[in-house]
Amino acid sequence: MTILIKNANEVITLKDHVQGPRTKEQMRDIAIVENGSVLIEDNRIVAVGAFEQLVVDFPDFIKNAELVDAAGKVVMPGLVDCHTHLVHGGTREQEFNMRLNGSTYMEIMNAGGGIHATTKRTRETSFEQLYKKTMQHLDVFLKHGVTTVEAKSGYGLDWETEKKQLEVAKKLQETHSVDVVSTFMGAHAVPRDYKGHEDDFVELVIQEMLPKVAELELAEFNDVFCEKGVFTPEQSRRILEAGKARGLTPKIHADEIEPYKGAELAAEVGAISAEHLLVASDEGIQQMAEAGTIAVLLPGTAFFLRAPFARGRLMIDEGVPVAISTDFNPGSSPTMSLPFIMNLACMHMGMTLEEVLTATTINAAYAINRGAQIGSLEADKQADVILLDVANYKQLQYFYGMNHTNTVIKNGRIVVQNGILLEQ
Numbered sequence: 498m499t500i501l502i503k504n505a506n507e508v509i510t511l512k513d514h515v516q517g518p519r520t521k522e523q524m525r526d527i528a529i530v531e532n533g534s535v536l537i538e539d540n541r542i543v544a545v546g547a548f549e550q551l552v553v554d555f556p557d558f559i560k561n562a563e564l565v566d567a568a569g570k571v572v573m574p575g576l577v578d579c580h581t582h583l584v585h586g587g588t589r590e591q592e593f594n595m596r597l598n599g600s601t602y603m604e605i606m607n608a609g610g611g612i613h614a615t616t617k618r619t620r621e622t623s624f625e626q627l628y629k630k631t632m633q634h635l636d637v638f639l640k641h642g643v644t645t646v647e648a649k650s651g652y653g654l655d656w657e658t659e660k661k662q663l664e665v666a667k668k669l670q671e672t673h674s675v676d677v678v679s680t681f682m683g684a685h686a687v688p689r690d691y692k693g694h695e696d697d698f699v700e701l702v703i704q705e706m707l708p709k710v711a712e713l714e715l716a717e718f719n720d721v722f723c724e725k726g727v728f729t730p731e732q733s734r735r736i737l738e739a740g741k742a743r744g745l746t747p748k749i750h751a752d753e754i755e756p757y758k759g760a761e762l763a764a765e766v767g768a769i770s771a772e773h774l775l776v777a778s779d780e781g782i783q784q785m786a787e788a789g790t791i792a793v794l795l796p797g798t799a800f801f802l803r804a805p806f807a808r809g810r811l812m813i814d815e816g817v818p819v820a821i822s823t824d825f826n827p828g829s830s831p832t833m834s835l836p837f838i839m840n841l842a843c844m845h846m847g848m849t850l851e852e853v854l855t856a857t858t859i860n861a862a863y864a865i866n867r868g869a870q871i872g873s874l875e876a877d878k879q880a881d882v883i884l885l886d887v888a889n890y891k892q893l894q895y896f897y898g899m900n901h902t903n904t905v906i907k908n909g910r911i912v913v914q915n916g917i918l919l920e921q
């Protein structure tokens with residue numbers, strides 16, 4: 498099938514000049530084609546450029562193409578949400594109310610709530626129920642222009658439930674339009690019954706769970722919550738090294754609540770990304786820049802926990818490649834609106850209107866090892882394209898807290914039109 502997206506006010510191509518995660522001023526090079534068109538054949542992008550030029554270069558494609566009128570709109574790559582806890586049972590609005598009344602995130606977690614509460618609900622939820630609930634989440638993401646989502650496990654903290662979460666994600670990768678990229682996060686918290694002998698749980702993750710994740714090919718990445726009161730840097734290092742030995746690329750929840758040298762550890766173990774970094778140290782940022790570790794920043798969590806925002810501006814200027822994400826999860830960031838996260842990144846992390854576009858497309862794609870396939874609009878890349886009801890890209894953050902997504906083309910197929918989700 499051939500699609501021609503015609504005469505957009507702006508096509509934000511994010512053309513990937515550097516063939517890798519963008520840093521410093523590269524993050525502001527979004528490579529706009531004014532009054533541009535995008536030609537798609539099957540699931541690939543054929544070309545981007547002026548309609549008149551495409552007619553000359555590709556006459557056969559053009560004559561059979563289905564026309565999508567983009568006049569008055571902005572066209573850009575499908576958004577990539579590279580850090581979510583997508584698959585989980587239940588909700589935690591009752592804890593939200595407790596936090597509004599003064600309890601902290603860690604107080605609630607240490608009292609058996611937080612991750613432990615969601616773990617209990619996820620253990621109780623059947624595969625089918627979890628599958629249906631998660632499918633609805635992906636529908637919401639798609640309507641917000643998100644075409645690829647990273648999904649972490651971590652609400653089982655026992656093998657059966659970790660496996661259940663990862664199998665739900667794997668089945669949705671096969672059945673839903675949105676691409677799902679899986680991360681094993683068995684080291685999300687220490688189960689209550691391991692209090693006092695936490696290292697036994699670390700051994701369970703290393704000896705029992707990681708080998709099965711690798712053998713069953715249930716995840717590409719291995720993540721750990723390196724945090725005071727959760728996993729120490731030493732325990733985190735052992736878990737990440739064990740994952741590497743099984744072919745799982747390391748990621749790390751680092752320096753979220755308390756400074757804990759998580760950024761330093763990410764650089765040391767060669768993690769593809771360090772995530773959160775609300776209170777990362779200057780040294781940690783420097784070491785990440787030198788190691789090329791991608792910073793995945795999650796301003797929705799800072800907003801929802803009323804915590805300090807990560808120093809995104811400094812990280813970009815120091816040469817750290819930055820991506821941003823919703824951190825969608827039932828406790829610290831229950832939102833699927835990546836557009837709102839982009840606005841928070843501008844308002845509270847000093848990022849520019851151009852940098853947040855890079856941070857939710859090509860850099861986010863590299864954070865999940867998909868930079869060669871998605872994240873920019875150029876020949877031979879996967880045809881994940883969105884049309885936005887704004888006159889120019891600056892309006893995307895200016896008219897904030899809204900969903901401007903009009904049309905979503907996923908893998909060369911129109912799956913959302915005029916904001917309506919079409920039959921899958």
Ligand SMILES: O=C(O)CC1=NCN=C1
Pocket residue numbers: 582611612615722750753826827828829
């Ligand atoms: O609270 C949750 O469910 C998700 C989370 N993991 C680490 N920080 C927040």
Ligand SMILES: [Zn+2]
Pocket residue numbers: 580581582750824826
């Ligand atoms: Zn997270």
